[in-house]
Amino acid sequence: MPNWCYSRIKFTGDYKAVRKLYNFIAEQFDIPFEREPMHFDKNTFLGTFLDRAGLDSERFRCRGQITDWPGPPEPCDDDSGNCEIVIYTETAWCPMIAMWLAIIKKISPNVQLFYASEECGMGIYQSNDPDYVDNYVVDTWIGSRETIPAEVRGTIFGEEFFEDEISEDRLRDELLKAFPDGSDDSTADLIARLDDLDFGDDNGTSVHKWEYYSASEQD
Known part of the structure; x- marks a missing residue:
C-alpha cells in the first residue's frame, strides 16, 4: 500500500496553447471507458492520458489519478496574454511529472508546467513554482x-x-x-x-x- 503524494500542477502559456491542452484533459472526463474492478477509474487514471496521447504508459511513472479537474482557461487581463489551468493529482510515493512533460510535448509544446508536490511520509515538499519555492x-x-x-x-x-x-x-x-x-x-x-x-x-x-x-x- 503506497503513501500518496499530492500535487498541484499548473499549466501556463498563451490562450490557444493552454486551451488545446485543456481540451485534451477535459475530454477524458466524458469518455465512457469500461470500468475494471481493483484498478483506477480509467477516466481519472494517469496512464490513460498517456495512452490517448499515443505514448507508451510502460515508460513513465503513472500510478495515480487526477482528483480535481480544471475549469476552462480564460485569457489573462495583463499584457502577457498568458492564461493557466490547474489540476490536482494523487500518485504513489512521489510526484509523476515526466509523463505530463511528455504529454505537453506531444499535444501542446508551448505550454509550461509548474508544480508543487507534498508527501509527508517520504519527506517530499518539492516545487518549481515561484509561488511556493522559499515559502x-x-x-x-x-x-x-x-x-x-x-x-x-x-x-x-x-x-x-x-x-x-x-x-x-x-x-x-x-x-x-x-x-x-x-x-x-x-x-x-x-x-x-x-x-x-x-x-x-x-x-x-x-x-x-x-x-x-x-x-x-x-x-
Missing part, C-alpha cells in the same frame, strides 16, 4: 485542546490550520509569539523548538520549507 507549508491538527502546549496558544500552531504558501516573515512572526526569546534564532532553530514541544497524542503540527526541484528532475 513554507504549515499543517496543524487538533484533537484535544486540553493538551495544546501553552506556548502555541493564540498562534496558528494552536488551532486547526493548513496553508501551503506561508512566507518566512509570517512564519517567524507566529514562531516568535510562541518563543518570544528567540529573536536571534534562525527560522530552522525556531521550527526545531516547535517540534520539541509535546502536543499530546491527539494533536500535532508540521512545518516544512518547499524545496526547489525543476520539472525535468522529476520522474
